[in-house]
Amino acid sequence: MTMKDVAEYSGVSISTISRVLNNHPDVREEVRAKVLKAIQDLHYVPNSSARDLVKTQSDTIGVVVRGVENPFLTSVLRSIEEAIREAGYTMVIHQIGTEEDEVAEGASLVRSKRLCGLILLGGRFDYTPEETVSIEVPFVCCTYTNSFGSLEKTAYSSVYIDDYAEAYKAVKLLIEKGHKKIAVLLGATDDHSISELRYKGYCDALRNAGIEVDKSLVEQTRGYSMKKAYNATERLLARRNDFTALFTVSDSMGIAAIKALHNAGVKVPDDCSVIAIDGIEVSKYTIPALTTLKQPRKPMGYETVRILVDVIKGKKNCQLRLKTELREGETLAPPKR
Amino acid sequence: MTMKDVAEYSGVSISTISRVLNNHPDVREEVRAKVLKAIQDLHYVPNSSARDLVKTQSDTIGVVVRGVENPFLTSVLRSIEEAIREAGYTMVIHQIGTEEDEVAEGASLVRSKRLCGLILLGGRFDYTPEETVSIEVPFVCCTYTNSFGSLEKTAYSSVYIDDYAEAYKAVKLLIEKGHKKIAVLLGATDDHSISELRYKGYCDALRNAGIEVDKSLVEQTRGYSMKKAYNATERLLARRNDFTALFTVSDSMGIAAIKALHNAGVKVPDDCSVIAIDGIEVSKYTIPALTTLKQPRKPMGYETVRILVDVIKGKKNCQLRLKTELREGETLAPPKR
DNA sequence: CGAAAAACTGAAAACGTTTTCAGTTTTTTT
């Protein structure tokens, strides 16, 4: 079932079929109708390989995700898929682990699949503009923060939150409640990682309130799994039992930490307040419900795609910083000790 | 950067490049090495559009998902992606809502993207073999249960759990603990839906234990969102407050239900036991941890892909029924009243 | 050493589109 068949069926040439398909103006209304009917009758579906081949580009957007085990990213990914589909593109996903290089993987994907655009989702992003030229097509970093203050702003697009400022905000909320001994639970803190930025926000919020940062209140995990967060909380508790609040860099880690605290006999929020960043669905329904700074997941996905499509269509690169919103749960209380 | 460039660079013909790329035996080791080097030097990446065009098929597997808001499906999807990638294929995802028809959507996707195979994930599957011929390529239903006992077994492949039997098992566990007034929380029960099958398991487990099914203990939601499950539990509680156990068709619904029970002053598991089916990660960390029949998510994804690849390579269709495993949490106790 | 077999290589067709260019018909203008 090719254009040729449709052409024969409707008695016009292949070129005319192509014109109808691509909404070219130069085709009589009568002919257009006839062709459309033929397409219907024959259930013709264009072969996108052939189309992509001649156009030297597809209508496919690639998404390279690092760390899909994170429910927050999964949720952003979901809205990205939705947005891509609504914009008339298709999506290919490429998960990678911690060891792979997203720029290299992305570049290879682009060339092999003739992608028209790329989204880099999750993880960190500390590439210079030179290192990203291999990508060759427009791309948008989603949830990445570029930490090179000096980087030329027009070199790439991104949609992100200000990890430093949001962490600062979270910790400040704890301080305002009266907490002084505030522990923190981090993921891996490689250079420029989200955890590192949030850790800086934590430190500065404390310092600006005149509280010294105490390393023995800092615990971190390799990766962001709940199991690791649970274990890390146990390590923390083995070392200290006098902190009255805990800040975790993600909701998942927060939920796991609460369980660990609970199992150790520490009551949340009476003995220890907890605050996190993410705002995933399930943390509304835990007992107690997690207090968290909710990232705008849906806008994040939609805006990422909108910007990418704009850039594909010739617009300038664009950095979009979104803000979190406090979602009050039941894990925030003044200290009792 | 095409094969032609590589051919010129390495001084052989295009055909030889192709042979090297496709591991054709008919090429001298020396030439192969030379070509490989040229590919390296030039950073050549094959154009899959051209390749797909001539092969009239791609190495792309499509996944049509209904209901990605369900964390369980997301998790299966993740392992499917992993398995597809490891098998050397690429994946395109196509989310659909409740109104769309997965077979029609899948068939169109297959033809447009020249997919070599299709996975139908989530939702229900009540198509006859005739209705699925339009898909044209091998496909596997994952988590679907085909409820046509009479359906020719060789017509299609599937990987699933026995929803009826697993629900029966769950409810039997409650009965064995001594529960008699057992409520149930269902998603939509269209014909042949998973919820309906699990509901049948619930009914039969009760009946076989000599307990009458009481319609006022049955509550259902449209869709499987946590919010809806929460509200449904409230409706249930408004109607009855004497049930001592609750069976929910998914972990997410179970977690939301526990929250609703808790907020209504009903203690879990003291006043009411809860059991669910799914076994998602987070339900280990809720307070109390959810008792659930864990579906083998990872095997489910991997086996789905394995079977699909087998069928693509010419093997017979295959139905694989997997079993759940009890994951004991803290929501199961004998009735106190 | 010569012939047959095996191994290797290249030219060219084919895959199904889009697009350019030229050609034909219709409409508008004078």
Add this chain to the structure above:
DNA sequence: AAAAAAACTGAAAACGTTTTCAGTTTTTCG
């Protein structure tokens, strides 16, 4: 009513691969 412009249509080239077929070189073996 003729010429010019506009609208429409078709033939053919191009996109970058794979594959077939035929041809050439090398190896094997009697």
